[in-house]
Amino acid sequence: MSQQLPPKKPRSTKQIIRNIAIAIAVIALYVWTFASINIDFGRVIERFTSNFDRVIPQLFSPNWERAPEVIEMMIETIFIAYVGSLAAAIIAVPLGFLAAFNMSNSRILATFGKWILSGVRAFPEIILAILFVVAVGPTPFAGILAIAIGSTGMLGKLYAEVLESIDMNVVEAMQANGANKIQIMFHGIIPQVIPEFLSYAIYRFEIDVRASTILGYVGAGGIGTMIFFAQSGRNWNDMGMILLVIIIVVTVIDYASTYIRKRIV
Numbered sequence: 531m532s533q534q535l536p537p538k539k540p541r542s543t544k545q546i547i548r549n550i551a552i553a554i555a556v557i558a559l560y561v562w563t564f565a566s567i568n569i570d571f572g573r574v575i576e577r578f579t580s581n582f583d584r585v586i587p588q589l590f591s592p593n594w595e596r597a598p599e600v601i602e603m604m605i606e607t608i609f610i611a612y613v614g615s616l617a618a619a620i621i622a623v624p625l626g627f628l629a630a631f632n633m634s635n636s637r638i639l640a641t642f643g644k645w646i647l648s649g650v651r652a653f654p655e656i657i658l659a660i661l662f663v664v665a666v667g668p669t670p671f672a673g674i675l676a677i678a679i680g681s682t683g684m685l686g687k688l689y690a691e692v693l694e695s696i697d698m699n700v701v702e703a704m705q706a707n708g709a710n711k712i713q714i715m716f717h718g719i720i721p722q723v724i725p726e727f728l729s730y731a732i733y734r735f736e737i738d739v740r741a742s743t744i745l746g747y748v749g750a751g752g753i754g755t756m757i758f759f760a761q762s763g764r765n766w767n768d769m770g771m772i773l774l775v776i777i778i779v780v781t782v783i784d785y786a787s788t789y790i791r792k793r794i795v
Contacts, residue, residue, distance in 0.1 A: 585766050588766035588767050588769075588770060589766050589767075589769060589770040589773065590770060591767055591770060592767060592768075592770035592771035592773075592774050593765075593767040593768050593770070593771050594771065596768050596771050597771060597775075599756070600753065600756060600771050600772055600775045601775060603746075603752060603753040603755065603756050604752075604753050604775050604776065604779055606670060606751060606752050606753070607739070607742045607743055607746070607751075607752035607753045607754075608739060608742075608779070608783075609670070610670050610673040610674050610677060610742045610745070610750075610751055610752050611677060611735060611738040611739040611741070611742040612735065613674045613677075613678075614673070614674045614675070614676070614677025614678040614680075614681060614738055614742070615677065615678075615681055615731065615734050615735040615738045616731075617674070617678035618677070618678045618679075618680075618681035618682045618685050618731075618734065619681075619685060619727075619731035619734070621678065621682045621686075622681075622682045622685035622686040622689050623689060623727070625643060625646060625647060625682065625686035625689075625690075626643075626685070626686045626687075626688075626689025626690045626692075626693060627689075627690075627693060628640070628642070628643035628646075629643030629644045629646075629647055629686060629687070629689075629690035630643075630689075630690040630691075630693035630694045631694060632693065632694055632696075632698060633693050633719075643686075643690070644687075644690070646686075647682075647683050647686040647687045647690070648683070648687075649683075650679060650680075650682055650683030650686070651683030651684060651687070652683075653679070653680065654680070655676050655677060655680040655741045655745065656676075656744065656745065656747075656748065658675070658676035658679050658680050659672060659673060659676035659745045659748050659749075659750040660748050661676075662675045662676050662750065663748055663749045663750055668749030668750070668751075669750075669751060670750070670751030670752065671751075672745075672749070672750040672751065673742060673745040673746070673750035673751045673752055676745060676750060677738050677741065677742060677745075680741070681734050681737075681738055684734060685730060685731065685734055688730045689723070689727060689730070692723050692726045692727065692730075693719075693723060696719065696722045696723060697722065700718045700722070701714055701718045701719065704717065704718045725794050728794050729791045729794050732787050732790055732791050732794075733787060733791060735783075735787065736783055736784055736787040739779070739780060739783050740780055742754075743757070743776055743780075744757070746758065753772060753775075753776065756768070756772055757769070757772055760772060
């Protein structure tokens with residue numbers, strides 16, 4: 531015999547009023563947001579229609595002669611993202627241990643570690659790239675530093691959350707059997723966290739590839755430099771080639787990253 535689900539309880543008047551109030555509040559927030567930033571929709575539509583016939587066809591007619599140069603710069607962009615992500619994955623480990631309360635055993639140290647990670651996350655990569663371009667010059671090294679510092683905040687926070695969720699019974703059992711701190715670290719803690727650490731590091735690399743494509747716009751190396759010159763010269767055929775390469779590379783990396791992370795976890 532098939533079992534029937536119990537009938538749903540009708541919504542009370544209080545719930546209906548609450549849902550209507552929430553909907554009105556959300557709509558009012560959107561209206562207030564658009565009104566406060568003074569968007570001239572008429573001008574937006576006018577510029578879009580005037581540029582559509584001139585720009586869009588060129589974007590869909592990429593300049594294939596620039597393909598070798600674009601691919602070379604895209605490879606440089608991937609290298610920037612890889613080195614920066616690798617550095618961040620390493621730097622974030624001690625910061626993650628510091629910010630995890632069950633690892634530092636001190637609420638003051640854990641709070642201090644979380645403040646450091648929050649402070650690092652407050653700076654977008656593009657701002658860090660501008661600062662490092664001034665500090666070390668307009669080179670790919672500036673992009674690597676920007677990616678490394680920018681990614682450390684996110685990875686450190688995720689690492690700390692992973693550490694705080696481990697099974698402490700394993701650690702306590704090893705302590706009860708006389709294991710020292712190094713043995714506990716390498717046999718009780720690291721085996722529990724390393725799969726997720728690697729998964730988050732690969733996911734961050736996926737994000738950093740996309741972030742690195744624009745860093746060259748401020749002189750930090752990579753394909754962003756070509757984007758800057760193509761946009762400045764209104765070379766939309768070149769821009770179409772650049773966008774095509776970026777879309778293909780980012781899509782491939784996304785699928786590869788997803789597959790690897792599933793295998794790891």
